[in-house]
Amino acid sequence: MRTPSVEDYIKSIYKAHAERGNVATHELADRLDVSAPAVSKMMRRLSELRLITHTPYQGVKLTRAGEKLALEIIRHHRLIELYLVQAMGYSWDAVHEEAERLEHHISEEFEERMDVLLGHPTACPHGDPIPTRAGTIARTSNRSLARQRTRERLIVRRVSDEDSKLLRHLESLGVTPGAAIEFVSQEPFEGPLVLQVGNTRVRLTPQAAKEVFVDAVDDDDG
Ligand SMILES: [Zn+2]
Ligand SMILES: [Zn+2]
Incomplete structure (x- = not known):
């Protein structure tokens, strides 16, 4: 696997937080399949970029800028998934992997055009809400x-x-x-x-x- 990027970390922190609240660094190591020292190093970098706050024993939290970045990547991911299904004939079980790769590489214009072409959709093929351009996201069920x-x-x-x-x-x-x-x-x-x-x-x-x-x-x- 390639080395996780800043964007991969930010997205993982966002998802872990949405599922469970506080995010411990060892949890990120598990999720991203990287070593504890690699996570520590990245946490320093993300703090310097003011994307997270990291309080020892309390875990990691995204700043508003970090949260906006996470929602932007998630918006890309979910629009791409829907585009692959609706415009390219992919089945819903084959799009997540593609979107994981493509989400980091599309431009704002590409995002905008997918959004228009798809009629401003509100959910991906798996039912996850698509964040708005302004960086808000609809509530969704966490009831398993x-x-x-x-x-x-x-x-x-x-x-x-x-x-x-x-x-x-x-x-x-x-x-x-x-x-x-x-x-x-x-x-x-x-x-x-x-x-x-x-x-x-x-x-x-x-x-x-x-x-x-x-x-x-x-x-x-x-
Ligand atoms: Zn996905
Ligand atoms: Zn999805």
Whole structure:
């Protein structure tokens, strides 16, 4: 793997923060698959660039400038994914890797043209919100399907985009963003989740369900 860039670090810090709040440096080492000294060195550099604040024992935080940079890269990533699917015929399980590479290289004009061509979209093919040009981002569900315990009708909001096998599996079951599903039950001893998807009963392992994020169906959603 290539050496992670400033942008890769900033994006990882942003994502780790969105998932769990405080970000410890060893967590970044894991996520980016780099050594602890490499992370320390980069943390000094990012502090000098005023993209992060780093307080010992409290972890790393993005400054407003760091957050804006993260959202800019994420905007590129998600627009590129959608462009690859809608304009180039890629399937949704094949675009994350391409976007990981391309996100660092496109110009503002290229970004703008994709946005216009796609009709100012608000989400990537995996249901993740696309940040606006101004650097804001819509809230999204962090409610993992794996935590569901009681029978309930749900809307799939987004799925984790990093594992293409998992994406193909979810697609074959109809568990995709925007799908209305019903959690029926979970089989004993941490067994598979039983879901109603349209007219079909499907089973999903808890491991796969962890990567699926849902909201309850409001009364006005039907
Ligand atoms: Zn992606
Ligand atoms: Zn995506």
